[in-house]
Amino acid sequence: MRLTWTRLLLGIGLVTLMACNNRADQNRDLFTYVPANADYVWRFDNLDELLADLTNNDLIEAADQGSIYNSLLDSRELLQLLKVDSRSYLAMTRLNDSLSPMLIITDLRENPELLNSVEGLQEKGIPAEQYISQLVLGQNTYYKSLQDSILILSDSQLWLKEGLNRSIAQDSLLERILQIDAGGEVGMARRADGLFNRDSTQMDFASWVAMETRYLPEGIEAHGVVLARDSTDQFVRLFDGLNPQPINSLYRIPRDVESVTGFTYSDDERLFENLANYRSERFIADSIQAVFESINEITVIDRGDHQAVIMHSLDIDQSWLEIASFMTQNETYREIELYDFSQANWLSDLLQPLVSARSLKLAFQLNEHLIICSNRGLAESIISCSQQNNCLDSSSDFQIAADRISSSASYYLVQTDDPGKAPFANWFGLAPTNLKTYPLNIIQMSYDRDFAHVNLIGQQRQAETVSTSGSVSEITHINLDQDILGDPVFFSNHRTGGKDIVVQDVTNTLHLISSGGKILWSKALSEPILGRVKEVDILRNGKKQLAFTTTRGLHVLDRNGNAVAPFPKQFRDEITQPLALFDYDRNRNYRFVIVQGEEVHMYDRQGKTVKGFGFDRASSPIALPPVHIRMDQRDYLLFAEDSGKLNILSRRGKERIKVEQNFEFGENPLEQEGSTFVVITKDKVKHSITQSGTVRSQPLNVSNSYWFNMEAKVKATMDDNLLRINGRLVELPYGIYTSPGIFSRNRNYFVTVTETQDNKAYLIDQQGSVINGFPVFGQGAIDLGDANRNGKLNALVKGGDREIILYQID
DSSP states (O other), rough: OOOOOSOSSSSSHHHHSSHHHHHHHHHHHTTTOOOTSSSEEESSSSSHOOOHHHTOHHHHTTTTTTTTHHHHHHHHHHHTTTOOOSSEEEEEOOSSSSSOOOEEETTTTTOOOTTSTTTOOOEETTTOOOOOOEEETEEEEEEEEEETEEEEEEEEEHHHHHOOOOOOOOOOOOOOOOOOOOOEEEEEEEEETTTTOOBBOOOOOOOOEEEEEEETTTTEEEEEEOOOOOOSSSSGGGGTTTOEOOOOOGGOOOOOSEEEEEEESSSSHHHHHHHHHHHHHHOOOGGGGGGGGGGEEEEEEEEEEEEEEEEEEEHHHHHHHHHGGGGEEEEEEETEEEEESOTHHHHHHHHHHTTTOOOOOEEEETTTTEEEEEHHHHHHHHOOOOOOOOSSGGGHHHHHHHHOOSSSSSSEEEEEEOOOOOOHHHHHTTOGGGGTTEEEEEEEEEEEEEEEEEEEEEOOOOOOOOSOOOOOOEEEEEEEEEOOEEEEEEEEEETTTTTEEEEEEEOOOOEEEEETSSEEEEOSSSEEEEEEEEEEEETSSOOOOOEEEEEEEEEEEESSOBBOOTTEEEOOOOSOOOOOOOOTTSOOOOOEEEEEETTTEOTTTTTTTTTTTTOOBOSOOOOSEEEEEEEEEEEEEEBBBSOOOOEEEEETOOOOOOOOOOBOOOOSSSSETTTTTEBBBBTTTTEEEEEOOEEEEEOOOOOOSSEEEEEETEEEEEEETTTETTTTTEOOSOOOOOOEEEEETTTTEEEEEEETTTEEEEEETTTTBBBBBEEEEEEEEEEOOOOOSSSSSSEEEOSSSEEEEEEEEE
């Protein structure tokens, strides 16, 4: 239905003054026959266009039987034959759930042959009725009255009499709202008193609303005005004297909420005066209300049985101070302090009917927002979506709708998965069940002097699209009972083809967790794991095992957490480096390399010492994890010593390349770059060693937080906030970053880094573009894999001290 009011609010009543007197008098004569108890009134210039709008709309076509629209369309047999092409009115009222009579008013001076042109129409007199006759068309009966040149038709004799009863005063607000006309051909007004009724909640919202409605391929859209009577007992009057403020809280709303209501205000004293008048109470200032002096927006979230209130502050320190006496520190979630809040019903007591949320008991602060929730789960969802920029405002449905609503408002309602959707359905005279395919519905109102602008957006469900740039969403987060030790990593699940999660906590307990968050098993270890857990297949049957070292043992566990014989191997002396795992020919004939100070032990997959490996002791303790590099079909084993000596050996542990120069090894691992071996020393000098032992040194002129990593032909370096991928610069925000990780996926390479102060984890493609949706919240190194075998990449990262987060990249 396309109603063409392009500027509804050039000024209430001003357009009427500009219209010609004859036309105004004519309209006034027509309007006086609109029954005083009408619920819906259409003003139109062409009846065919009005009917076409109604009959060609999917939403109205799917309306429940008994809806106002179906009742109107039941009379289409007559209406379609009436060639009305001048200013006219159509009125309807709802007498009960199944009866909604219709009445049409037009001037025969503009349409003199109107009834004569209807073929098969028969007119009959009605006994004892002086001004009403009966019209029969086929099986349908209608009623007619002619008052001078004004023709009145109805499908109800009783309601036609209501229109003829001039003794009942017409609603001046209805007449006023229908006069708002900027040259449009069709306008619709309806009573607004019950627009926000839902379930047992009854609210006298306003008197009348007039809307321009457009039906779009992706949904329904309406813009219009709301009028209220002069008394203070209607909801819209709560915003009298308050200027609409910017909406600043939607980027804190989790996507899985059912509904969101919010309001803004420019004067807290006037707000409380309006509330007192609405509730017929005396306004008494309260010291606790001082917090609202620095607040200009309050938003209420409903998610099932839980609620939250988000308050946007212009001075968050002052707002926090005003309620500090009601808070006791509870705990921390993702570095956000959570506080127990003692005034659970404070907001609803003060702000009814604008706020009804009760049992609010957990408070926290996010930048300029003060937030109070009814439970921890909702608090965590708000924090999570805010930190990873994945809240309601970033959904595709909302982004499409956002272009058609105002950035400021007095009051707004957003309904997503709300099973009722009653308020939005009420505005269009529909049942909530008609909106099943409308996952996002927005009502927005801005008060302006003695009326309010209103915008409504009904967003139909959008088809899934393939994103070329990718997007990210949190699909699982897992909370352990103890703090996490190290970084979680993926472990292949041969049964599902996906990935499970391996993590150790501070009690040294090792956990295997499904990608859905279920702990599959937990195994107590005696010491922390050194470095990252390795994945092996020592039985060569496709069933993977976990391999790792602790300070006293070499362990191999199957996916059920059981030790794989002959492991574990226990050691009397301390193991000083993480497990080095060599698979020379990629045939799963593994070599497990254990370092104990200057001692080196190599074991095969049966746990036996590898005979013929001659490098069992270095001249000084080993400084870095040993490395295997294959170059030009030859194997090189690299052992760096604290003394600065670099041993480059053959598989048998014999010296393969003699390196004369000593190095002051730093934290960067030993790497291969092309046909050279690379050492980055503590003083940030890059030393490239050829296969003949020649050393070329190059001062890097970089910061102390420089990292160097190579994987295949991809080189990633991190210098403060400057990431380079094969020389391509990616300038990230200033911060302290982890060493870049490099991952291969479907012949594409990705680089990961995490900023450790703000806990922002990045995923970047090899062209240097940050994947859409990143950074996300995370602490420590990211692991990448396809956890659910759905062809989508997952990022695994530590969230908080006890939290693991699994993201999905589309």
